Amino acid sequence: MAALTDVLMITYNSPQHVRVSLPHLLSTCDEWTRVWLWHNGDDEETLAVTSELAEDPRVHRFHHSRENVRLTAPTNWLWTESDATYVSKVDDDCLPAHGWIERLRDAHDANPQFGAVGCWRFMEEDFLPDVAGKKIATYDGGHQLLRNHWVQGSGYLLPREMVTRQGPLRQGQSFTQYCLDLARRGAVNGWAYPFIREDNLDDPRSPNTLFKDDEDFRRRMPLTAQALGITSVADWARQEHESAVAVQRASLDLREYSGWRAKRRGARRRLEKLVRGRGSW
Structure with missing residues (x-):
């Protein structure tokens, strides 16, 4: 039996993205993964797409905020109300590779010290082996990380227990700052290596x-x-x-x-x- 995983997607004013990213996210979910949807604002087209897909049985919760409250409130909604072992967020302009949840979950299960561990959203030509190689380490179960004290706020997996101990995002606190606070408490953050790709639709090279x-x-x-x-x-x-x-x-x-x-x-x-x-x- 796999550990339960809750994944948040926040949608806002981009129906072109959501039509691609939300069905893709749902297609990556196994039977132990639930999706939480939060829609910001009143863009009718985006709301219509999100509301329709919210009927999918893999969607666990759906919330509509008429005001664009950005990222902090939705993230804390998931973090404080979830009862899953792991929590995550995937942006509505990102497509993590199939199998991303299972692989990150396996890495966490074998290494309780792992904090925010993520997919790699950059291009192949961005990787600098001579530079990054100094930060790649091997852990229990043969799992490797390109260590860094923060990862991007999409396509990561984080133990909910660490969130419970550290508390929710503070107003004005970025996910980078939150990851740094996790690292100061002893959490090991970074990107799974070899990389799990996350296609970032906001990268013009995609x-x-x-x-x-x-x-x-x-x-x-x-x-x-x-x-x-x-x-x-x-x-x-x-x-x-x-x-x-x-x-x-x-x-x-x-x-x-x-x-x-x-x-x-x-x-x-x-x-x-x-x-x-x-x-x-």
Whole structure:
């Protein structure tokens, strides 16, 4: 008997994504996996697609918030009301590979110290073996991780017991910050290796991306692109690559993410944004 797993998907104002991503997520669920759906806002087309698919027997709970409350409230809804062994979230623009739940669950079952362990959402050309190899470790059961103190907030698996001990997301706390807090408590985070792929439809290099040109990109611009001032497909593709390189180079020294070291890193990032013309002090 496998451990029960609850997976959250949050939908908002993107029927083109949901028509692809939600049926795909449901198709990856085994008999021990339940899907929780939270729809933000009143976009009629997206709500219609989500409501129809909410009738699927693999959907355990469905909630509609007329206000776009973004990510924190839905995540805490799952984390505080679930009784599953593991919790997860898959974004409505992501397609994790079939078998992702079983493989991550097997890794967790063999290694109780594992925290947030995820699928890899970057492209093959983003992987730097000489850099990442220094952070790849082998654990019980032969399971390997590309260690990092945080993973992205989609396509991960996390023991609900760790969430119960640490508490829900605080207002304004990112998933990255939450993962760092888990690591400070001794959790081992990272990406299963060899990688479990997660196709990110917001990556313009994906064969399934909706970003066909710059105009289309500006119309559907991801929140991170907005924050960075990125307005073209080419710049966004470069940013995706840079993000992949950054997490492979990221230090495993937790002291780097608090105190004066964290402030120094923040200042360096602001300077890099200025040099690229993507921000201001």
